[in-house]
Structures are given as C-alpha cells and as structure tokens.
Amino acid sequence: MSKMPDIMWLAEIKKDDIPSVGGKGASLGEMNAVGLPVPPAFVVTAQAFRRFLVESGIETELFGKLENLDVEDADVLEASAEKAMKTVMDAKMPESIKKSIIESYTKMGDTTVVAVRSSATAEDLPDASFAGQQETYLNIKGENDLIEAIQKCWASLYGARAIYYRAKQGFEDRGVDIAVVVQKLVYSEKSGVMFSSHPVSGEPTTIIEASWGLGEAVVSGIVSPDNYVFDQRTHRVIDRYIANKIVEILPDGDKGTKEVDIPKDRQDSPVLSVEEIEKLAKFAKIAEDHYDTPQDLEWGIVGGTIYILQSRPITTITSKSSGKKEKSEDTGKILLEGQGASPGIATGAVVIVNSIKDLSKVKDGNIMVAKMTNPDMVPAMRKAAAIITDEGGMTCHAAIVSRELGTPAAVGTKKATHMLKNGQVVTIDGEKGIVFEGGELKNADKTAQPVITGFAQAPIITATSIKVNVSLPEAAKRAAATGADGVGLLRIEHLILGLGKTPQWYIRNNKEDEFINELYTGIKTVMDEFNGKPVWVRTLDAPTDEFRNMKGGEEEPEEHNPMLGWRGIRRDLQSRDQFRLQVEAFKKLWNEGYDNLGIMFPLVGHPDEFIAAKGLMKEFGVDVENRVLGIMVEIPSSAILIDDFIAAGIQFASFGTNDLIQYTLAIDRNNQNVAYMYRPKHPAVLKLIKYAIERCRAGGVECSICGQAGSDPEMVKWLVETGITSVSANIDAISKIRETAAKTEKKIILDAARKQH
Structure with a gap:
C-alpha cells in the first residue's frame, strides 16, 4: 500500500483506490485508464479530508454531535446535521492542503471552469449506490470559489440525508471519509x-x-x-x-x-x-x-x-427466477401510465408530497406521489409501498432509489400529482408503469406492503470454496447475503483507522481495554453473520503514513516509501504491545466459542517471522496448536519458500495479489509513469502463484486468494484449473465468481471423462 498524497490525478488512480478517492474518483481513474473519453480531473483525497479533521481540531466535536443519534426523529436529525455541517464549514482548511489544491488547479489552468463532485469512500459501491447523498457544485471558477466548493462537499458528508442513509445502510459516520473530484466542466449541449x-x-x-x-x-x-x-x-x-x-x-x-x-x-x-x-x-x-x-x-x-x-x-439487477412472476390484474380502470422504473405490485392509499413539509404524512404502506423525488425524501420513500412521479425516467433519483429499496415505482406519468387525491386507493404495477383505480387493501388502515414474488434459484455448489472480502463490519450483512462460504479476508486496519487514534495512543493513554473492545466488537459483527463458516482476520497492515494523520501519529517515522516500510507482521513483531492488543481481542472471541476464527499474518517474507508471531501468541496465552493460523503470500519470497512455511506449521496461505504483482515486477501501480506495466497476469506472477498452489496441495494446506485478482472471472478460471482450494472475492463479484468456478469445475470433469473414453 503506497503513500496516498492530498491530490491524485486520474492517471494515477485505479478502481481499488476507493479508500483514498471514493467510488466516483476510482471509477473516473479506471475509465481514463481504459481509454474512455473522460474530461481532465484531479481528486482531493480522503486522506486530505481526514487530515483536515485532525489538524483543524474538530474531529472529536464533530463526531460527538452524531453519537447515539435517532435518525428517525426528523427534527433532531436536521438540527444535528446543521450543527455538524457548520462545524466543518467554520473550520480552517490547513494551508498545506489548500496550497496543493491551488497548485493542481493552476496546472489545469486557473481560469478553467470545473465541476466539484463529492466522492465518498462508501459511495457508488456495487452493493449500495448512495445516490445523491453528497453535493456536487457545477460551473466553479477561480481559487476562492474552488476552495469553498470543496469545503462544502466535505460538509455535505454530514447532511441529514447522508447521515440517515448511512445509518440505514449500516455504515458508521466515523468510518466514512470523503474525497472530492475537481473535473473540467463539460458544457453539454x-x-x-x-x-x-x-x-x-x-x-x-x-x-x-x-x-x-x-x-x-x-x-x-x-x-x-x-x-x-x-x-x-x-x-x-x-x-x-x-x-x-x-x-x-x-x-x-x-x-x-x-x-x-x-x-x-x-x-x-x-x-x-x-x-x-x-x-x-x-x-x-x-x-x-x-x-x-x-x-x-x-x-x-x-x-x-x-x-x-x-x-x-448497477446495484438493482435481480436474479432470474424459475417461478411464475406476479402480474397485476388488468381489470381495473387505468388512471395513469408512465415508465415502469422498479418492478412489483402494491396497493395503498395515496399521499401527495408537494414539499418537504409533506414527508411526515407518509406512513408505512402508503403510495407516495410527487412531481419528482430528491435525496431529502429518502426517509419517506423507505416507508412507502410504492412511488409515483410526474417527471423522470429510468435513471432519475426516484427510479434508482426505488430499485435499490425494492419498492415498485412508476415515473414520468406527467399528471399524478394533479389527477390523484390524498387517501385515494390505487394499485401500481411497477414493471409496466401503470396505475390502476382501487385494489384490495391488506389491512384496516389502508396500507399494504409490496408482494415479493418468484422462487429462489437453487444455489450453485462448487468444490472450490467461494469466500468474500470484508473491509467494514457494516458490510457484513450484505456480504453474508451473497451466500459466500466464509470470509477470506477481514481487514482490521479499517476498524482501527476509523477510530482516528493509533494503537500507540490507546497504550500511552491507558485505554487498552477500549481499543480491544472496539476490535472485538467489529470482528464479532462479521463472525455473527457467518456463523460456523471460516472467517480469516488479517492482523494490522497499515503503513506509517496512514497512522501519521491520526491522534498519536505524531511519533510515526517518516518513510520514503511506506509500502516497503514498517508495516504488517514486521511491525507487530517489534511493537509487542500493539500485537498484544490484537491478540487479546482474538482471545475474547475464541473464549466465547468462535472457533471458526482464523488469523492471517500480512507481509511475511520468511518462515522465521511466522514462527516468531506464533511464539508471541503463545506467550500471550493462546493455545496456538489448536488455532487456525496462516499467512498472506504477497512477497515473492513467501511463494518461493512456501515449503518451509508449510513445515513451520501454517494451516492456510492466501495470495495478496495487489502487492505480489507490485513486488514481483517492481511496479507501483499508483505511479502514472509505470502504471501501464502493472500486469496481474504477468508470466512471473502466474509462475509464483502456480508453484505455491501446487506445493500447498501437496502439503495438505488450504490455498486461497484474496487480492483483486480473486474478483476477475478469467483469473479465477485459471486458478481453479491450477488447483486453488478457495477464492475470496469482493461482495459484488461473488455470484459471477461462483458461476465461473462451477463452469470450470464441470469442464475439468468432462475433459477427464472424455480422456478415459
């Protein structure tokens, strides 16, 4: 993991840079890399935002305003959001960050008109669209207006609708950062x-x-x-x-x-x-x-x-079902026709929303009718059995959010707010975009929930174990819903970075128990969603530059290249107390019966390091012979010496391909001068992986992959053919990866049968 500066240009950005540039920024960088016509842009990184919070001294005050917030109380939510946003806007941006922004804007041309777009680190994700939760400012020109627009984007991370949406999606306010895209404005005709x-x-x-x-x-x-x-x-x-x-x-x-x-x-x-x-x-x-x-x-x-x-x-595509889908009874009088934006049938009493003041009138099961919707209406949209709008198409806010919520919706009806009356009972067919008169209500208060129809497909069974990567406990429920066979990578550094304080801060301030409990609670959240399935937790692998912007980070060493520096198991072996706190959290879980917890050591270059880590765990009271311990294979030496690691007692090995590729080829994938040389399928990389898979199989050790390559169907096809035991993919890729593994396994069986005949 290389050092992330305050500013990154599109040429430096790839899709796995979401923690630094957010979903929007990562996507723009990736599109630019494949040659799509993307206007020039740079990104003010999430690290710059986090440094702004810390150096301006507002972090504790800001998150204090959001603790234990009842997001369902609209008045309290609005008041808290207003105070939080004011706190951000009143804070002074550090001069070094401001200087970096202005220098970058000058390179673009300091009279260039730009669009300033929020890019939250939990936005535009495969499993949550966060549509319109943060702000965009168009037609911005000049240094002062640019700085103001960026700070407004930062503040919008704490707007009422953004806080509400995060709460409902299971994301903690403290754990979500924001980047800002500054892009040349296209004067679209x-x-x-x-x-x-x-x-x-x-x-x-x-x-x-x-x-x-x-x-x-x-x-x-x-x-x-x-x-x-x-x-x-x-x-x-x-x-x-x-x-x-x-x-x-x-x-x-x-x-x-x-x-x-x-x-x-x-x-x-x-x-x-x-x-x-x-x-x-x-x-x-x-x-x-x-x-x-x-x-x-x-x-x-x-x-x-x-x-x-x-x-x-697109987060809303539904699996095809083998069962018969529900259809509306086309016998009622058709009142309106629009575009079918989100499928499903619902009957309910109409509530017309002409302004924000009308949102409180929408109760569970009502049919919400509006000229159009906006992000401020999401709380009411969650309650509605269906949505009808006058304006909009398949890609408008109402359509996108309705599909994500699974709520039937008809948009672009032109006259729903004029033709329909409050309290009128209607039935909506969200697939056809038709609104019928009347319908049979399901309960006395004239409300009804949309009916879920169809039959679930039989699960695809694979001999290769298909696991999922998890970065945040808030994503555990969505990860488990994929039907994954376990968690092949749970990164705990995201838990720690979200606390805003380094482990050393907790140690120096006699708050070790607080740190242990935070770690324990986060891991337990994931373990509870994967009851009985293996969950491999990777010990801390945060580089020094990420710690430096946190409380307690002032003592972090300055490193020319933190990616090659004091991180992973090499740091834990020297920082015994930091390692001990992690082990204490693991022990609490094991003592409560979470025997499916496995521990994975990162950046291990020699078996001696694994043996030393195992020895420290024993010293800290762990029955290491009865615990599942393994390593990340992300340094070429760990692949080459895999037999020695097996002899040292590892029970599993998992390829961290992002680093393995970089270390094998001497390529920093974030360096625009050499990024084009970053080749996941380089023969040298594949040779290392193939060798390690074969030796692990011979030694009876589970061999897996948890890097980005594990989410690439073509790579997974090769891995299964090569004999890998398990694959851990990103949440959005699980379905496709399981299908790929199943097809590959069948082909292997068929090819073997044909050879026998």
Whole structure:
C-alpha cells in the first residue's frame, strides 16, 4: 500500500483506490485508464479530508454531535446535521492542503471552469449506490470559489440525508471519509444517463436517457427525458420514446447553474441521432466489459464530441427466477401510465408530497406521489409501498432509489400529482408503469406492503470454496447475503483507522481495554453473520503514513516509501504491545466459542517471522496448536519458500495479489509513469502463484486468494484449473465468481471423462 498524497490525478488512480478517492474518483481513474473519453480531473483525497479533521481540531466535536443519534426523529436529525455541517464549514482548511489544491488547479489552468463532485469512500459501491447523498457544485471558477466548493462537499458528508442513509445502510459516520473530484466542466449541449444492461432484468440492452443541456436535469428528474433502447446482440436501436422536454439546466454566468425553458422547436425533437446512440452504447459496453458488471454511466455531448462523466455499478439487477412472476390484474380502470422504473405490485392509499413539509404524512404502506423525488425524501420513500412521479425516467433519483429499496415505482406519468387525491386507493404495477383505480387493501388502515414474488434459484455448489472480502463490519450483512462460504479476508486496519487514534495512543493513554473492545466488537459483527463458516482476520497492515494523520501519529517515522516500510507482521513483531492488543481481542472471541476464527499474518517474507508471531501468541496465552493460523503470500519470497512455511506449521496461505504483482515486477501501480506495466497476469506472477498452489496441495494446506485478482472471472478460471482450494472475492463479484468456478469445475470433469473414453 503506497503513500496516498492530498491530490491524485486520474492517471494515477485505479478502481481499488476507493479508500483514498471514493467510488466516483476510482471509477473516473479506471475509465481514463481504459481509454474512455473522460474530461481532465484531479481528486482531493480522503486522506486530505481526514487530515483536515485532525489538524483543524474538530474531529472529536464533530463526531460527538452524531453519537447515539435517532435518525428517525426528523427534527433532531436536521438540527444535528446543521450543527455538524457548520462545524466543518467554520473550520480552517490547513494551508498545506489548500496550497496543493491551488497548485493542481493552476496546472489545469486557473481560469478553467470545473465541476466539484463529492466522492465518498462508501459511495457508488456495487452493493449500495448512495445516490445523491453528497453535493456536487457545477460551473466553479477561480481559487476562492474552488476552495469553498470543496469545503462544502466535505460538509455535505454530514447532511441529514447522508447521515440517515448511512445509518440505514449500516455504515458508521466515523468510518466514512470523503474525497472530492475537481473535473473540467463539460458544457453539454445534450446529456443524460445510460445503463449498459437493463437495470432490472440484466438483459443485454443498453438504455439511454437524454435531454438538452447539462445532465443534472435527467439525474434530478426535473425533466422526462427521451428514452432509447439499443440491443447489444443485434447492434440495433430497437425502441425509442421522444419525450416533451420543457426545461434544461445551463451554466449561470460565472457561478452555478440555472433552469431555463426549452424553445418550442426543440421540446419534441429527438435529442440523439442513431450514430450518437451507437457510439454511446459502444462506450457502455466497453465499461461493462472492463468492470465485468453492468454499469450506470453519465455522459455529455459538446459539438459532436462525447464525454463519459461518471460510471458506477448497477446495484438493482435481480436474479432470474424459475417461478411464475406476479402480474397485476388488468381489470381495473387505468388512471395513469408512465415508465415502469422498479418492478412489483402494491396497493395503498395515496399521499401527495408537494414539499418537504409533506414527508411526515407518509406512513408505512402508503403510495407516495410527487412531481419528482430528491435525496431529502429518502426517509419517506423507505416507508412507502410504492412511488409515483410526474417527471423522470429510468435513471432519475426516484427510479434508482426505488430499485435499490425494492419498492415498485412508476415515473414520468406527467399528471399524478394533479389527477390523484390524498387517501385515494390505487394499485401500481411497477414493471409496466401503470396505475390502476382501487385494489384490495391488506389491512384496516389502508396500507399494504409490496408482494415479493418468484422462487429462489437453487444455489450453485462448487468444490472450490467461494469466500468474500470484508473491509467494514457494516458490510457484513450484505456480504453474508451473497451466500459466500466464509470470509477470506477481514481487514482490521479499517476498524482501527476509523477510530482516528493509533494503537500507540490507546497504550500511552491507558485505554487498552477500549481499543480491544472496539476490535472485538467489529470482528464479532462479521463472525455473527457467518456463523460456523471460516472467517480469516488479517492482523494490522497499515503503513506509517496512514497512522501519521491520526491522534498519536505524531511519533510515526517518516518513510520514503511506506509500502516497503514498517508495516504488517514486521511491525507487530517489534511493537509487542500493539500485537498484544490484537491478540487479546482474538482471545475474547475464541473464549466465547468462535472457533471458526482464523488469523492471517500480512507481509511475511520468511518462515522465521511466522514462527516468531506464533511464539508471541503463545506467550500471550493462546493455545496456538489448536488455532487456525496462516499467512498472506504477497512477497515473492513467501511463494518461493512456501515449503518451509508449510513445515513451520501454517494451516492456510492466501495470495495478496495487489502487492505480489507490485513486488514481483517492481511496479507501483499508483505511479502514472509505470502504471501501464502493472500486469496481474504477468508470466512471473502466474509462475509464483502456480508453484505455491501446487506445493500447498501437496502439503495438505488450504490455498486461497484474496487480492483483486480473486474478483476477475478469467483469473479465477485459471486458478481453479491450477488447483486453488478457495477464492475470496469482493461482495459484488461473488455470484459471477461462483458461476465461473462451477463452469470450470464441470469442464475439468468432462475433459477427464472424455480422456478415459
């Protein structure tokens, strides 16, 4: 893990840099790397934000305002959020951070007009979209306005809607940082959003929504956009809907944006030509193929040139079921027709929301009706049995959030807020986008929850154990829902970094028990979701530069390259007390019967280090002969000496490919000068992995992988063919990796059978 500066340019960023640049920043860097037309940008990193909190002295005060907060109490939530945001805005940005930002902006051209976009480290993730929870500021020009916009983005991390959403998704406020993308503004003449595959069914049809002006009009839902459907199998436009587009959003002078009326001659004109649709669909396919998962992309066109502005995973595609899906009874009177944005059937009493003040009227099971929705409405949307809007399309806020919530939704009905009345009972078919009169209510207070239909697919069984990587306890429930066979990597440094204090701070301030309990509670949260399944916890592997920005970090050594420095087991063996605190947390879990807990030592270069760590654990009271202990294979020497490690008593080994590739090839993947040489499938890397797999199998030791390569189907195919015992993938990749492993295993069996005949 290399040192992360205050500023990173797109050329330096890859998709696994989310902890530093957030979901949006990582995605832009990855798209830039594969040649998609992305406007120039730099990112103010999450480390800069964390340093701002620490050096400005507001960290304790800020998080104190959010502790034990009842997010369901709207008044308390709003008041706490307002105080938290004011705390951030009133704090002085450190001069060194401000200097780095201004220097980067000057390189871009200090008169350049930019978009300043929040990029939270728990945003645009495969399992949670966090749509619109933090702010974006468009048409920003000049140093002072840029600095102000960045600080506003930081403050928006503590807005009411962001706090509420984090609480409901299981993310702790303290554990989420924010990066900020500063990107050259594209003065889009036409813009929109597209799904590389159908956002509900996953079918290979690219859906493109388009309108005039900046894309905010489509994303926010203030306009019902054109809708174009491109079949990736036949490479043809198979459907189009040309909407009546009344308004567009344009830059407003030197700062901000404005909403203006579209001239009559353009209101009903198609936004896109066939050629533009084909080009957009091609870019969508490139993004989906690269990420190996369907993507939700924002785009803009200026003078015939297409720009890709953002890409995130689609989080709402449902598995195909073998059972018969529920259908609405098309016998009632049709009141409204719009676009089916989120499937499902629901009946309930209408509540019309004309403003934020009306949100409290929405009760569990009501049908929420609004002109359009925005992130402030999410608490009410969670209660609603279904959503109906006047405006918007398949990619508007209402559609995205409804799909994530699993709530039926019809958008773009044009007149729902005028035709429907409060208390009126209606039935909505969210797949067809139709609203019917009446319906049979399920209970006396005229509310009903949407019916879940279909039958679950039989699970795919594989001989290769398919495990999941977990970074935060808050993600444990989502990780377990994948059906993974266990946790192949639980990184505890994220637990510790989230505390804002180094282990040494707890030791010096006689608060060791507090540290142990925090660690114990975080690991236990994950263990409880994976009852009886193996959970491999990696001991602390945080480089010194990450500790330096925390309380107690002032004594951290200055290292020229922390990635090659004092980290992993080499540090724990010298910092006995730091290692002891971790072991005490493990002991508490073992004493409570969590025998499925395995401990994995990182950055082990010689068997002597494993033996020394095992000896220290014994000294600290662990029955090491009856505990599962293993190593990360991330240094070439650990692969080459794998027989000696087996002889030393390891019970498992797991490849950390991110570091193994770097150390084998002498390539820093975050260095733009050599990043193109970072090759996960370099013959030398594959040879090391193959050798270690073969020796582990011969020695009866479980061999796994938990690096990024474990989420790559092509790599996993090779690993299974090579004989790996288990694979640990990212949460979003589990389904595809299990399917890949199953197909590969079947092929191996069939090939063997054919040879016998």
